[in-house]
Amino acid sequence: MNLTLKIWRQAGPRHPGELVTYKVKDISEDMSFLEMLDVLNEELNAKGEEPLAFDSDCREGICGSCGLMISGDAHGPERTTTCQLHMRSFSDGDVITVEPWRANAFPVIKDLVVDRGAFDRIIQAGGYISVNTGSAPDAHSTPVPKENADRAFMAAECIGCGACVAACPNASAMLFMGAKVTHLSELPQGQPERDARVVSMVDQHDHEGFGGCTNVGACSQACPKGIPQDVISTLNKDLRGALRG
């Protein structure tokens, strides 16, 4: 298929950027979206032009580094990561706009690459449990009811891709934080630091410049892992608990 791409090009963090139009030809529908961009980059290289910068690592939907805004949809029209999005989701002759995640807390480094360090700092602020190191404890030394284990595993699926922030009308990171907080709050190991964790993480979130949540759910719709909005409820409940404590 032949496509017209309008891609955000920006030389560096402090440079102005703009959408630049490219044509690509004979794209196979079995290619992933990133492979299609690889094809474009080979053509740009051959012409001696600066290739397009975009992030990717695993290319199998588990590392979370490949986020792109594709014609207004985070990770494109399917509920998956950009690396797992196939060109059969598009039609011959389509015009596709490709932009980086837009949030002040995710500054553009170059072209489509943004700095998601804000997520790391939110995790550093409290998204962990403190344990004594040593030999691993026996697997059954702390029993966890199945329901809690299931919900913790569901929340732990978050890969930190940032699509929730990119899709949110307020550029809020509540779904990401909700997933992280729920993951630990469902487990016995997460209890001792439960109050302090949520306060520090939300405080860091606000400090990074993310917006507040309006509970409209654009995040969950965009999330490649299908993290549901109810994790934000758990986050809010934990914060309310900390407010009392």
Next chain:
Amino acid sequence: MSVATTTSSRPATARRTTIGLKILMAGTGLVFVGYLLLHMFGNLKALAGEEAFNDYAENLRTVGEPFLPYAGLLWIVRVVLLLSLVGHAYAAYSLWARAGSARRTKYAAVKTAARTAWMRWGGTFLLLFVVWHLLQFTIVKFSVNADKQGPDVQQNPYELVVASFQVPWNTLIYVLAMVALAFHLSHGVFSASQTLGLTGSAQAYRRAKLLGHAVAVVIVGGFLVPPFAILFGLIK
């Protein structure tokens, strides 16, 4: 660019966070819902005729006597509502401003966020309506009906209501406000449940969504009955 590259240095407190503001918005919003249910019930008394309606209005002023002075409870409710409105609007506009600056470079290919815009612009419209509504029926008590003027109308709550809603443009303003209210409540009630952390399972989440729609239909439906009954001459 106001991009943080450091960890926050001020001591973290739960109250100062954006979620703290949301909890304020949810709490005050639920105060409004409770009040609106009572207010709607009172309005429906208009269907029972002049005496029932005016008695109800007078009873609002004498309830709690002799422990409370005349109109004592009414004033308590007014103060609570006013403080709630200030808190609600403060939280709404702070978060609105924050959202505006959280994404300074906009997307070229945009997906609209209709519900968020409805809450903010619809809420602002409701605020203006509340001012208009209070001037009309509580503070100035003016009649917009050219045929019905004077103290007999202004000092008689039932007459003033009937006179006002016989005027189509006045009823239209009211209906528009009710449409805005329906949207505000159907998302707002769900959103408040979520903000207060009451929707932490898929089932509770679905129930809160349903509850939001139900509250909106009941309140707005109830509020629309008397004005339409007056406009179409069922109540004179």
